[in-house]
Amino acid sequence: MDDLSTFAKSLRTQLLAHPATPGHQTLLNMLARAAGHRNLQTLQARPPAPPPKLPTPAPAVTALVRRTLNLFDDHGRLQRLPAKRSLQLLSLWGLWMRFDAKRPYREREVNQILTAWHSFGDYCTLRRDLVTQGLMTRTADSAVYTKLPARPGEDAMALMRALRALAH
Numbered sequence: 001m002d003d004l005s006t007f008a009k010s011l012r013t014q015l016l017a018h019p020a021t022p023g024h025q026t027l028l029n030m031l032a033r034a035a036g037h038r039n040l041q042t043l044q045a046r047p048p049a050p051p052p053k054l055p056t057p058a059p060a061v062t063a064l065v066r067r068t069l070n071l072f073d074d075h076g077r078l079q080r081l082p083a084k085r086s087l088q089l090l091s092l093w094g095l096w097m098r099f100d101a102k103r104p105y106r107e108r109e110v111n112q113i114l115t116a117w118h119s120f121g122d123y124c125t126l127r128r129d130l131v132t133q134g135l136m137t138r139t140a141d142s143a144v145y146t147k148l149p150a151r152p153g154e155d156a157m158a159l160m161r162a163l164r165a166l167a168h
């Protein structure tokens with residue numbers, strides 16, 4: 001808005017200083033000067049602005065991701081544990097993302113988080129699978145759990161993006 005105000009003031013000053021109504025070319029030069037250029041020619045000589053960068057499209061959602069997403073409700077809670085192991089493993093990423101990597105969890109806290117993000121009542125299996133698949137670790141006495149850094153594949157990333165979108 002300040003640029004537009006400066007532009008208008010500069011143009012007004014030039015128009016008031018001009019003795020008569022300016023002609024077409026003179027007015028174009030005044031507009032160019034008000035925009036900060038020496039004259040219309042220098043304004044036109046500027047290279048064109050590069051086209052705006054378009055966002056990179058998200059990778060297509062695979063059939064495996066679609067089937068796994070069908071296991072989650074509208075709020076992002078896992079509704080059931082699938083029989084197919086590939087779907088089970090992919091669905092674990094949807095639970096893994098609910099944990100904070102910077103803090104340890106007591107077993108009771110892990111159970112509470114898992115209970116909040118699934119609806120079939122088997123947090124023990126989910127907790128065990130998270131550890132077995134290397135997404136979480138636990139102490140020998142199973143008292144403290146920690147989210148492990150992991151590099152999800154494209155399907156897991158697509159699943160987590162879709163689940164985050166459900167939360168918003």
